[in-house]
Amino acid sequence: MDKNKIAETKIPPIRNGTVIDHITNGQSLNVLKILGVNESNIDSVISIGMHVPSSKGNGWKDVIKVEDRELDPNTVDKIALIAPEASISIIRDYYVAEKFKVKLEDRLIGLARCSNPNCITNKGEPVDPEFIVEEHHPPKLRCVYCDRILTNISDNLL
Ligand SMILES: Nc1ncnc2c1ncn2[C@@H]1O[C@H](COP(=O)(O)OP(=O)(O)OP(=O)(O)O)[C@@H](O)[C@H]1O
Ligand SMILES: [Mg+2]
Ligand SMILES: [Zn+2]
Structure with missing residues (x-):
């Protein structure tokens, strides 16, 4: 073996x-x-x-x-x-x-919250967080709404 x-x-x-x-x-x-x-x-x-x-x-x-x-x-x-x-x-x-x-899609909806507290998705509005996957290894996610790169992915999973 x-x-x-x-x-x-x-x-x-x-x-x-x-x-x-x-x-x-x-x-x-x-x-x-x-x-x-x-x-x-x-x-x-x-x-x-x-x-x-x-x-x-x-x-x-x-x-x-x-x-x-x-x-x-x-x-x-x-x-x-x-x-x-x-x-x-x-x-x-x-x-x-x-x-x-496992496979990372190019666009992710509702899996993680945006790490920007001022993002529209964190303001109690009925908007699901959404990210563009810019890089896969390691994952680099950009918020569709505020353009921020998501930091600390594992702490922001929904
Ligand atoms: N009965 C079982 N109980 C626990 N784990 C298992 C069992 N059968 C397979 N596995 C595990 O499932 C995984 C996939 O099994 P597979 O036989 O495809 O492994 P592998 O040949 O080592 O493949 P890989 O290239 O993904 O490492 C491995 O981690 C293996 O240890
Ligand atoms: Mg193996
Ligand atoms: Zn955002």
């Missing part, structure tokens, strides 16, 4: 659920936040690998394996914002039943 496979076997296999692999090193806690995981609502096994060796990227990644859960498209879009290289594998009966890479 190569060194990456050995590192991954430290995380127990799951029968059914979702593997979020190739998460940008250090971003797994933000992915957990996107998944809405907190101390009072965990009802199935969640295994987290942080700083796991990877043959891709800079050599390190995070991995999350969630039992008995599949992700909705909105959740996958948010993961793309903080971990643009992540892959999602749906596990059924121990096998990879489906696998895809």
